[in-house]
Amino acid sequence: MPLLGCIADDFTGATDLANTLVKGGMTAVQVIGVPTGPLPEADAIIVALKSRTSPAREAVAESLAACEALLAAGAKQIFFKYCSTFDSTEAGNIGPVADALVQRLGCGFAIANPAFPTNGRTVFQGHLFVGDKLLNESGMENHPLTPMKDANLVRVLGRQTGGTVKLIPFAVVEQGVTILRHTMTGLKESGWRYAIVDAVTDAHLLAIGEAVADHALVTGGSGVAMGLPANFRAKGLLPDRGEAAAALPPMAGPAAVLAGSCSRATMGQIGYARDHAHTLELDVLATPDAAALQAEALAWAEGKLGDAPIVIAASAPPEKVAALQRKLGREAAGALVEDTLAGIAAALVARGVTRLVVAGGETSGAVVSRLGVTALRIGPEIDPGVPWTYAESGSAGGAEHPGLHLALKSGNFGARDFFLKAFGV
Numbered sequence: 357m358p359l360l361g362c363i364a365d366d367f368t369g370a371t372d373l374a375n376t377l378v379k380g381g382m383t384a385v386q387v388i389g390v391p392t393g394p395l396p397e398a399d400a401i402i403v404a405l406k407s408r409t410s411p412a413r414e415a416v417a418e419s420l421a422a423c424e425a426l427l428a429a430g431a432k433q434i435f436f437k438y439c440s441t442f443d444s445t446e447a448g449n450i451g452p453v454a455d456a457l458v459q460r461l462g463c464g465f466a467i468a469n470p471a472f473p474t475n476g477r478t479v480f481q482g483h484l485f486v487g488d489k490l491l492n493e494s495g496m497e498n499h500p501l502t503p504m505k506d507a508n509l510v511r512v513l514g515r516q517t518g519g520t521v522k523l524i525p526f527a528v529v530e531q532g533v534t535i536l537r538h539t540m541t542g543l544k545e546s547g548w549r550y551a552i553v554d555a556v557t558d559a560h561l562l563a564i565g566e567a568v569a570d571h572a573l574v575t576g577g578s579g580v581a582m583g584l585p586a587n588f589r590a591k592g593l594l595p596d597r598g599e600a601a602a603a604l605p606p607m608a609g610p611a612a613v614l615a616g617s618c619s620r621a622t623m624g625q626i627g628y629a630r631d632h633a634h635t636l637e638l639d640v641l642a643t644p645d646a647a648a649l650q651a652e653a654l655a656w657a658e659g660k661l662g663d664a665p666i667v668i669a670a671s672a673p674p675e676k677v678a679a680l681q682r683k684l685g686r687e688a689a690g691a692l693v694e695d696t697l698a699g700i701a702a703a704l705v706a707r708g709v710t711r712l713v714v715a716g717g718e719t720s721g722a723v724v725s726r727l728g729v730t731a732l733r734i735g736p737e738i739d740p741g742v743p744w745t746y747a748e749s750g751s752a753g754g755a756e757h758p759g760l761h762l763a764l765k766s767g768n769f770g771a772r773d774f775f776l777k778a779f780g781v
């Protein structure tokens with residue numbers, strides 16, 4: 357029976373959260389899509405949805421269905437996981453989904469905190485920073501699907517929700533758990549629906565996590581989940597077992613990297629791979645045709661599959677992304693690339709690839725769904741926020757596979773050499 361039931365709005369964010377919980381001593385399993393059958397045995401179940409950029413009505417319906425499945429399985433607390441860069445549009449989906457979960461759980465109030473200081477995400481006076489840059493000057497203002505033009509999260513969430521949003525500032529967070537808990541209770545009793553809570557250090561996140569031990573719903577990035585495992589230990593519900601990463605089967609077999617993220621970190625990782633591995637950069641603008649791009653990639657990959665990873669990227673700088681979006685429309689452009697990379701993934705797995713890194717949240721959603729993966733065991737961390745995971749044997753786009761090692765890398769996570777480092781190269 358899960359202690360913590362998590363609903364993630366994209367697949368990389370789901371593995372990011374699972375990684376945090378495993379490091380905190382909870383066993384975790386990521387299930388793909390709204391569960392339809394019995395849930396695996398784990399302290400934490402993370403339901404990975406591809407709802408971040410879907411129409412708000414669909415995102416709400418899927419998230420509520422996932423919540424029902426988690427509650428039916430016995431989850432004692434619900435965590436709604438979104439991006440540490442608060443990836444969303446004016447329409448949501450953070451606000452609408454959180455509103456629906458608050459209503460379903462009857463809790464009336466929830467915190468919202470995307471901070472992840474280890475990866476440079478901090479919140480100060482309600483403003484989200486990426487490193488030393490405000491969110492809207494960090495490169496996230498150019499995101500292909502969710503350009504973030506405002507760093508003030510009280511304003512951003514306020515535009516998305518039917519409720520009210522208040523700031524719990526740094527000065528209050530610094531005073532520790534008791535004051536934090538008292539402040540949250542006061543805001544709830546005064547009718548506020550959400551509180552954006554400042555956090556600049558992991559200590560702040562641990563204090564916030566302790567303060568929300570009895571909240572029915574917590575919303576945020578993986579950082580604010582750091583303190584949740586200790587709450588369950590304090591209640592005698594979770595044994596103290598140290599890190600709980602699953603022992604994954606030995607990693608072997610041909611390796612590949614598929615990149616669909618256009619974030620600065622991924623673009624840098626592609627640049628590094630260009631000099632250190634077989635790397636193909638697809639020109640989607642010149643050939644906006646999934647079948648043609650897939651044929652090009654598979655012809656290029658012929659004879660290159662082996663222990664050293666091949667890298668196939670569709671990623672492009674903002675001006676080329678914008679050009680394709682002008683040609684096809686924002687949604688169609690994204691879907692074209694996601695479909696292209698998903699098709700390449702299925703073909704590579706059918707050709708024997710058993711170790712796959714995917715860069716990008718939406719990209720990972722498309723790839724993992726096309727591979728027919730239904731659940732992921734969470735293994736060791738490669739870089740902060742990015743673990744190896746393992747998909748039991750199954751079918752990949754119709755082809756059987758013996759089991760896949762997958763690393764679903766958030767676009768802006770990972771060191772510059774991540775694509776090689778992940779495979780120990």
Ligand SMILES: Nc1ncnc2c1ncn2[C@@H]1O[C@H](COP(=O)(O)OP(=O)(O)O)[C@@H](O)[C@H]1O
Nearest residue numbers: 500617670672677690693694716717718719767
């Ligand atoms: N060359 C390109 N032109 C237009 N869109 C692209 C291009 N390359 C990738 N994309 C799209 O950009 C989006 C990247 O989102 P995602 O995979 O979530 O990355 P991130 O993790 O950086 O947010 C996807 O929809 C992907 O299909």
Ligand SMILES: O=C(O)[C@H](O)C(=O)COP(=O)(O)O
Nearest residue numbers: 368369372439440717766767
């Ligand atoms: O950054 C985070 O919190 C998560 O890992 C995440 O949601 C990343 O999403 P992306 O689309 O892969 O950037």
